[in-house]
Amino acid sequence: MxxxxxxxxxxxxxxxxxxxxxxxxxxxxxxxxxxxxxxxxxxxxxxxxxxxxxxxxxxxxxxxxxxxxxxxxTPGLERKLRTPDHFRRAVGELVTVRTVAGTEAGRRLRGPLVAADDDTITIGPDPDGSGGPDAPDRTVRHDQVERARTVFEWGPTPKQGGKTSPSSRKKAAKP
CATH class of the missing domain: 3.30.300.70 (RimP-like superfamily, N-terminal)
Structure with a gap:
């Protein structure tokens, strides 16, 4: 041990x-x-x-x-995925996976983790990728995974509401 x-x-x-x-x-x-x-x-x-x-x-x-x-x-927002349990807990999250050379699904995969069991993981189409939403899911065996982690994506920054610039207030005040 x-x-x-x-x-x-x-x-x-x-x-x-x-x-x-x-x-x-x-x-x-x-x-x-x-x-x-x-x-x-x-x-x-x-x-x-x-x-x-x-x-x-x-x-x-x-x-x-x-x-x-x-x-x-703690694992943090972006955490490594190593075991079948790690992958099961991450179902529904965006992940990146690097596979061993020669894997049919590709070397670098990104997309939502749609399924995970003791033997395989299934990754959906990358929402930002060139394949589009109709691209096929990719299934990879655990022994083909070199590295994997969850991906945190920042949402859009909310616009400042209710504030106006000094010049726009002057224009609005003129009759």
Whole structure:
């Protein structure tokens, strides 16, 4: 068992005790990232408490060789998708997927995630793409996915309402 699996095994009960789901554990570049989430989101106090308890467990068992920084955070607006459960939770959201070379559906896919199960994901047509809304859905096996994440799109900025420029007020006041 590698360090990330050991950390997952240690951290999962701590998270569960707070009603928090352990989403992912990553180790890279001297940073151990523990990603957690809960329906309705998490507040800073909960994340701080989890960080302290997980840090104590890691200090006691020392599963990660060398020096590292522990980072406990939520997935955020744009989150990585790695497991079938991650994909199932993201159904209905806009995603980007990079597949392994030679995948029939294409190398880079973007569109709404319309379905996900234990074996495959299905991505609808890209709303901004050249295929248009009538383009076919693309289905990819999980083992063909190199990287995937959700995409957050900012909506249009609301126009300032009710304000007029000084010059337009002068024009309106002249008879």
């Amino acid at each position: 590698g360090p990330t699996e050991t950390v997952r095994d240690l951290a999962e009960p701590v998270c569960a005790a707070d009603g928090v789901e352990l989403v992912d554990v990553e180790l890279g570049g001297g940073v151990l990232t523990v990603t957690v989430d809960r329906e309705g989101g998490l507040d800073l106090d909960t994340i701080s408490g989890l960080t302290r308890r997980i840090s104590r467990l890691l200090d006691d068992s020392d599963p990660v060789p060398g020096r590292y920084t522990l980072e406990v955070s």
